[in-house]
Amino acid sequence: MALLSLSMQGQEPGANHPDAEGSKTADRPGPAGQVARLERHLLLLSEHLRDMVYRFECWPEPRFDYVSSSSVSIAGYTPEEHYANPSLFLDFIHPDDQDMVAAALADRAEDVGDPLVVRWIHKDGNPVVTEQHYRLERDDNGGIVAIEGVARDITGRLRRERELEHEATHDPVTGLANSRLLEEELERHLLGDHDELVVAALRLDRFAIVRDLVGASVAEAMLRDAAERLRLTASAGSLAVKGTADLFWFVFPETGRAAGEPLLQTLHDVFRDPIVGEGQEIYLSATIGARLVQRDESVAVETVLNDADTALRAVRRRGARSSSRWYDPALHRAATERLELEHDLREAVADGDITIAYQPQVSMATSRIVGFEALARWDRPGHGPVRPDLFIAVAEESGLIADLGDHVLFTVARQFARWRAAGLIDRQRVSVNVSRLQLELPDLAESVLEIISAVGLPPTNLTVEVTETAVMDGGNVATAQLEQLVQAGVRISLDDFGTGYSSLGSLRDLPVHELKIDRSFVAEMVGSTAGTAICSAMIALGTGLGLDLIAEGVETEDQSRLLGDLGCPVGQGWLFSRPLVAADVVALLAPAP
Numbered sequence: 283m284a285l286l287s288l289s290m291q292g293q294e295p296g297a298n299h300p301d302a303e304g305s306k307t308a309d310r311p312g313p314a315g316q317v318a319r320l321e322r323h324l325l326l327l328s329e330h331l332r333d334m335v336y337r338f339e340c341w342p343e344p345r346f347d348y349v350s351s352s353s354v355s356i357a358g359y360t361p362e363e364h365y366a367n368p369s370l371f372l373d374f375i376h377p378d379d380q381d382m383v384a385a386a387l388a389d390r391a392e393d394v395g396d397p398l399v400v401r402w403i404h405k406d407g408n409p410v411v412t413e414q415h416y417r418l419e420r421d422d423n424g425g426i427v428a429i430e431g432v433a434r435d436i437t438g439r440l441r442r443e444r445e446l447e448h449e450a451t452h453d454p455v456t457g458l459a460n461s462r463l464l465e466e467e468l469e470r471h472l473l474g475d476h477d478e479l480v481v482a483a484l485r486l487d488r489f490a491i492v493r494d495l496v497g498a499s500v501a502e503a504m505l506r507d508a509a510e511r512l513r514l515t516a517s518a519g520s521l522a523v524k525g526t527a528d529l530f531w532f533v534f535p536e537t538g539r540a541a542g543e544p545l546l547q548t549l550h551d552v553f554r555d556p557i558v559g560e561g562q563e564i565y566l567s568a569t570i571g572a573r574l575v576q577r578d579e580s581v582a583v584e585t586v587l588n589d590a591d592t593a594l595r596a597v598r599r600r601g602a603r604s605s606s607r608w609y610d611p612a613l614h615r616a617a618t619e620r621l622e623l624e625h626d627l628r629e630a631v632a633d634g635d636i637t638i639a640y641q642p643q644v645s646m647a648t649s650r651i652v653g654f655e656a657l658a659r660w661d662r663p664g665h666g667p668v669r670p671d672l673f674i675a676v677a678e679e680s681g682l683i684a685d686l687g688d689h690v691l692f693t694v695a696r697q698f699a700r701w702r703a704a705g706l707i708d709r710q711r712v713s714v715n716v717s718r719l720q721l722e723l724p725d726l727a728e729s730v731l732e733i734i735s736a737v738g739l740p741p742t743n744l745t746v747e748v749t750e751t752a753v754m755d756g757g758n759v760a761t762a763q764l765e766q767l768v769q770a771g772v773r774i775s776l777d778d779f780g781t782g783y784s785s786l787g788s789l790r791d792l793p794v795h796e797l798k799i800d801r802s803f804v805a806e807m808v809g810s811t812a813g814t815a816i817c818s819a820m821i822a823l824g825t826g827l828g829l830d831l832i833a834e835g836v837e838t839e840d841q842s843r844l845l846g847d848l849g850c851p852v853g854q855g856w857l858f859s860r861p862l863v864a865a866d867v868v869a870l871l872a873p874a875p
């Protein structure tokens with residue numbers, strides 16, 4: 283820069299063309315010639331830089347010694363305009379930066395120091411952010427005589443940096459803040475002294491089903507619609523965040539539990555109107571888990587997020603929709619216990635510690651055993667037996683159900699194949715329960731057939747028990763699985779019949795051989811005209827459709843007799859036998875010596 287300023291001495295303002303001046307000194311020999319060549323070289327350089335190079339004299343008169351041509355692109359003014367009106371240079375500094383520039387110049391020693399970021403107003407009115415490397419020349423009293431420098435336009439770079447920052451902290455689909463921003467915000471709030479605040483986790487109810495129904499693209503548009511409404515709802519100062527899948531987060535600073543309740547309600551209210559995506563409308567609802575952070579409570583960001591999520595899961599597990607729940611420590615204990623249960627179950631499934639009890643199914647006319655229902659049992663180490671509906675539910679939630687189902691079927695089928703080989707059974711069937719989630723596994727039928735064939739149990743010795751809700755909710759996929767099993771000779775039994783909501787009409791079209799009258803009907807039958815009428819109607823319906831019938835939960839002689847009279851040939855229940863371990867089944871089946 284010093285050289286450049288030297289070279290400019292004596293040059294007329296406006297002489298921006300190196301060639302125009304260059305010819306005078308070009309061929310001078312010796313050191314003078316070298317200096318001249320260097321001058322021309324520097325001028326050439328500065329004229330072709332995208333940065334604006336300048337030397338501005340402040341004293342005795344403000345005037346430009348030199349301004350490079352890129353002043354046009356950076357600030358919109360030609361060098362000529364600068365030469366003609368030197369105060370332009372100070373005027374187009376952004377009003378908000380004027381004081382800062384004055385202060386920087388006043389403090390600055392002569393040497394080149396840190397660059398200064400200064401906003402200019404471009405001739406077209408737009409702000410330009412410049413980064414300026416400059417040097418001051420002062421007189422003996424410290425007064426500024428001249429400024430020389432290079433101004434670089436960093437507007438684009440800053441915008442790109444901001445865009446990158448935005449991309450890194452926002453969800454591309456909805457434009458909401460993402461989890462990274464959530465964590466940063468929370469971190470900031472929780473640092474040191476802070477007021478009460480509420481963190482809420484919100485999940486759309488049944489969104490996975492909706493997605494299957496409307497397709498991924500419409501579902502995404504619906505997510506955008508929901509996100510936009512949620513964003514508008516979140517009050518000023520609060521943060522709305524898009525998490526994974528259909529999960530949203532909210533941070534309500536300076537909010538206690540009393541103030542938080544109505545805020546959560548406004549989030550629910552978003553779903554009063556149908557959500558729209560690509561012209562399709564659907565009514566959705568949401569479930570919320572909320573965590574109150576007390577004033578000055580010292581707690582990690584991760585813990586707060588986990589707690590809100592724990593509360594959310596607790597509501598969803600209860601199957602409640604459109605509701606909220608506040609986190610409390612008891613929930614944490616429950617969640618921990620559940621995790622431990624899940625852990626132990628995982629081990630039990632892996633180690634084959636799930637055992638089977640067999641409950642006989644008996645002909646009410648002859649008292650002969652016509653089949654068995656296989657029921658899974660788990661004796662949890664250190665805890666005792668766990669109710670099967672509980673551990674089946676946990677297996678479904680934790681992705682263990684496929685392995686558990688395979689293990690049960692394998693154990694049962696192998697056992698039956700052996701009893702058959704030993705001549706203990708002949709045409710009796712064994713019923714194995716298959717849950718709703720199992721029916722949704724795409725290769726269920728295939729894997730069932732594979733397992734029984736591997737252990738040598740004929741398909742005609744197997745019944746698969748499914749609940750009517752599982753078949754109805756599973757739709758075509760579930761029906762196709764059942765049909766494949768039926769093709770192979772497996773029998774299908776509709777468990778808990780009457781407790782679901784299947785239309786009687788659809789019963790005709792389902793691949794089902796047997797109706798299993800739920801024990802709640804059997805329990806209310808004796809001594810009740812209405813109860814008897816219901817059982818009678820179900821039996822008539824089954825018989826009319828050509829289905830086999832079995833009543834479950836038969837506990838008394840009266841029930842057994844009445845069921846027989848109504849035309850139900852087979853029963854299962856404590857009257858005949860409790861579920862038995864395999865050894866007891868053998869004792870039961872073996873001909874008395």
Ligand code: G
Nearest residue numbers: 656657658659670671674687690715716717
């Ligand atoms: O016998 P009991 O309390 O065992 O059965 C409770 C519930 O658990 C019943 O609804 C039964 O259908 C279900 N169940 C029992 N064993 C199994 C199994 O091996 N797989 C599935 N999916 N459900 C089972």
Ligand code: G
Nearest residue numbers: 715777778834835836837854855856857861
């Ligand atoms: O839902 P599912 O039918 O698969 O389950 C059968 C359940 O009924 C098992 O929990 C089994 O232990 C139970 N059970 C079997 N016989 C009787 C009975 O006579 N009375 C009652 N109350 N429950 C029974």
Ligand code: MN
Nearest residue numbers: 655715747777
């Ligand atoms: Mn059953």
